[in-house]
Amino acid sequence: MTGPASSERLTLALCQINPWVGDLSGNLERLRAARAEAARLGAELVLATELALTGYPPEDLVLRDSFMAQAREVVATLAADTADGGPGVIVGVPWRSEAGGRHNAALLLDNGAIAGMVFKHHLPNYGVFDEKRVFDPGPKPAPLIFRGWRLGVMICEDMWFPDVAAALVAGGAEILLVPNGSPFDLEKTEARLDHARARVTESGLPLVYVNQVCGQDELVFDGASFVMGGDGALRMTVAPWREAVSPVVFTRKDGRVDTPAQPIPPPPPVAADIYQAMVLGLRDYVTKNGFPGVILGLSGGIDSALSAAVAVDALGAERVWCVMMPSPYTSAESLEDAAACARLLGTRLDTIDIGPAMAAFGAMLEPHFAGRAADITEENLQSRARGLTLMALSNKFGPMVLSTGNKSEMSVGYATLYGDMCGGYSVLKDVYKTAVFAVSRWRNANHPEGALGPEGPVMPERVITKAPSAELRPDQKDEDSLPPYVDLDRVLHLLIEEQRGIAAATAESGLPRPLVERVWTLLQRAEYKRRQAPPGVKISALAFGRDRRYPITHAYGG
Numbered sequence: 408m409t410g411p412a413s414s415e416r417l418t419l420a421l422c423q424i425n426p427w428v429g430d431l432s433g434n435l436e437r438l439r440a441a442r443a444e445a446a447r448l449g450a451e452l453v454l455a456t457e458l459a460l461t462g463y464p465p466e467d468l469v470l471r472d473s474f475m476a477q478a479r480e481v482v483a484t485l486a487a488d489t490a491d492g493g494p495g496v497i498v499g500v501p502w503r504s505e506a507g508g509r510h511n512a513a514l515l516l517d518n519g520a521i522a523g524m525v526f527k528h529h530l531p532n533y534g535v536f537d538e539k540r541v542f543d544p545g546p547k548p549a550p551l552i553f554r555g556w557r558l559g560v561m562i563c564e565d566m567w568f569p570d571v572a573a574a575l576v577a578g579g580a581e582i583l584l585v586p587n588g589s590p591f592d593l594e595k596t597e598a599r600l601d602h603a604r605a606r607v608t609e610s611g612l613p614l615v616y617v618n619q620v621c622g623q624d625e626l627v628f629d630g631a632s633f634v635m636g637g638d639g640a641l642r643m644t645v646a647p648w649r650e651a652v653s654p655v656v657f658t659r660k661d662g663r664v665d666t667p668a669q670p671i672p673p674p675p676p677v678a679a680d681i682y683q684a685m686v687l688g689l690r691d692y693v694t695k696n697g698f699p700g701v702i703l704g705l706s707g708g709i710d711s712a713l714s715a716a717v718a719v720d721a722l723g724a725e726r727v728w729c730v731m732m733p734s735p736y737t738s739a740e741s742l743e744d745a746a747a748c749a750r751l752l753g754t755r756l757d758t759i760d761i762g763p764a765m766a767a768f769g770a771m772l773e774p775h776f777a778g779r780a781a782d783i784t785e786e787n788l789q790s791r792a793r794g795l796t797l798m799a800l801s802n803k804f805g806p807m808v809l810s811t812g813n814k815s816e817m818s819v820g821y822a823t824l825y826g827d828m829c830g831g832y833s834v835l836k837d838v839y840k841t842a843v844f845a846v847s848r849w850r851n852a853n854h855p856e857g858a859l860g861p862e863g864p865v866m867p868e869r870v871i872t873k874a875p876s877a878e879l880r881p882d883q884k885d886e887d888s889l890p891p892y893v894d895l896d897r898v899l900h901l902l903i904e905e906q907r908g909i910a911a912a913t914a915e916s917g918l919p920r921p922l923v924e925r926v927w928t929l930l931q932r933a934e935y936k937r938r939q940a941p942p943g944v945k946i947s948a949l950a951f952g953r954d955r956r957y958p959i960t961h962a963y964g965g
């Protein structure tokens with residue numbers, strides 16, 4: 408089916424795959440498999456994602472000469488494959504130019520050789536990106552010539568500005584091809600489509616956008632590749648959150664290049680995207696770091712219930728181990744709810760009473776605490792007894808501890824260092840508590856595509872409707888010490904994602920200024936805790952960590 412493209416027709420395969428950062432030989436095999444599938448589907452050209460041969464983002468790995476040398480060897484192997492008369496490949500790889508620059512490059516491989524290359528011109532250096540640290544910017548590219556077609560390749564960020572597309576148009580490009588390593592966040596889909604449409608409107612050319620689908624530390628990439636016609640209308644979308652090799656046939660007629668419109672499904676609901684991001688982020692973190700599974704404290708509360716559900720959907724019930732660790736303050740309701748969650752999810756549930764640990768620490772510290780009333784110290788001891796227990800089980804049996812704190816808690820420091828903050832990874836870290844409720848409801852009513860967990864509900868309704876409580880003292884409720892979560896989350900969103908000051912956040916939220924001031928103070932004061940928190944999936948447009956880098960020590964008052 409394959410062979411040279413006819414002069415009027417080009418079948419291109421969008422290669423939405425999951426490269427592993429640093430696994431060059433594995434990525435070579437992934438690309439070979441995708442190319443074989445593309446050939447089977449009749450494609451003449453495979454469009455892979457940004458830095459597909461090394462995985463994206465490779466960060467400081469590219470500063471190593473040995474890494475760059477290995478990337479070159481893998482390119483030579485893949486280029487040699489294309490001597491078979493099958494599809495050519497446009498593949499992303501870090502590349503040293505003749506002049507010695509280190510570039511984020513896309514290479515065209517065809518007929519057994521490197522047939523052309525472009526270097527990324529705009530290196531993103533904001534938010535989670537640090538590309539200027541490791542790459543040199545390339546010149547504005549010229550179109551690559553492939554079997555009689557002039558292909559305008561612009562790498563990810565290069566689509567976000569007009570100048571690269573303009574240079575490609577000036578060079579006679581007929582189609583714009585955009586390989587991406589574009590991380591998911593809740594505002595990203597719209598931004599990508601807006602930038603793509605702007606480039607199409609300026610150039611009149613069709614545009615092919617292909618993105619990787621994977622989890623990489625705190626980033627998750629949703630795929631969501633698409634093709635846009637020269638009129639700015641979508642011609643085809645690739646389902647997000649899973650790998651795919653999707654062919655698209657372009658025809659050239661009367662000097663215009665186009666592809667027939669395919670049905671475009673409606674975009675998924677926000678809760679579905681948040682859920683799928685957490686599932687893929689956790690699955691790839693656990694799998695790529697070689698853990699047999701995860702272990703977590705299941706309290707009967709909503710955070711651990713949702714974290715457990717995500718873990719089961721990501722890894723399968725047999726790789727998720729839940730532990731209920733009651734104290735004298737644990738209610739019968741919590742014990743029942745934890746048991747019901749584990750039953751619905753089909754996971755193992757052990758019960759380990761932390762009463763003996765509390766008694767032992769109480770006795771050890773008693774002479775030293777003499778004359779001091781019980782306070783938050785004793786509450787934190789309970790949280791730490793649980794953290795210690797989970798860490799011991801992790802050490803003995805190998806599963807990674809899954810941390811369960813959400814973004815509302817991480818914002819205000821409502822979590823215990825070396826206690827419930829123990830863990831290797833967190834799925835809720837960038838999800839506000841109000842979204843935790845919404846996503847839990849969504850999962851109880853839906854079975855996500857590809858999920859390994861149950862078809863039906865994953866937690867009893869009562870877990871969603873009861874008042875959140877840390878149960879660290881009798882009758883404790885979160886809202887005794889925090890504003891109601893709807894108010895807290897509203898203010899946090901204004902202060903964090905919207906970057907408002909106290910006065911603006913007060914005016915926009917309509918909430919009392921002292922409440923906003925208190926949230927601001929808690930937010931600033933908790934930076935030291937966040938620096939010690941485990942990594943977690945970036946979901947919002949401004950996640951803690953690389954995206955929002957505030958000093959721990961500062962005197963700015965908001």
Ligand SMILES: Nc1ncnc2c1ncn2[C@@H]1O[C@H](COP(=O)(O)OP(=O)(O)OC[C@H]2O[C@@H]([n+]3cccc(C(=O)O)c3)[C@H](O)[C@@H]2O)[C@@H](O)[C@H]1O
Pocket residue numbers: 783786787790816820821822823824826827876877885935959
């Ligand atoms: N700037 C800074 N740099 C470095 N360290 C700093 C620091 N400021 C305080 N510290 C240190 O941090 C420690 C205090 O932090 P930590 O020991 O964690 O304790 P702390 O933040 O005082 O208390 C834990 C909070 O989390 C809440 N909690 C706990 C457990 C579960 C939940 C839940 O529902 O999810 C909520 C609990 O109700 C309480 O409000 C002290 O040792 C203090 O010296």
Ligand SMILES: Nc1ncnc2c1ncn2[C@@H]1O[C@H](COP(=O)(O)OP(=O)(O)OP(=O)(O)O)[C@@H](O)[C@H]1O
Pocket residue numbers: 703704705706707708709710711712730731732733734737793811812816827875876877878
């Ligand atoms: N009794 C318990 N048994 C097991 N784990 C617990 C228990 N209590 C707390 N944890 C662990 O500590 C985390 C912090 O929980 P806590 O109940 O203090 O507040 P939370 O943030 O409301 O969480 P959740 O909604 O899961 O209860 C829980 O998510 C859970 O992983």
Ligand SMILES: NC(=O)CC[C@H](N)C(=O)O
Pocket residue numbers: 457531536562563564565567587588589590
């Ligand atoms: N890899 C990149 O260049 C990513 C930057 C781009 N603006 C995006 O997030 O989609």
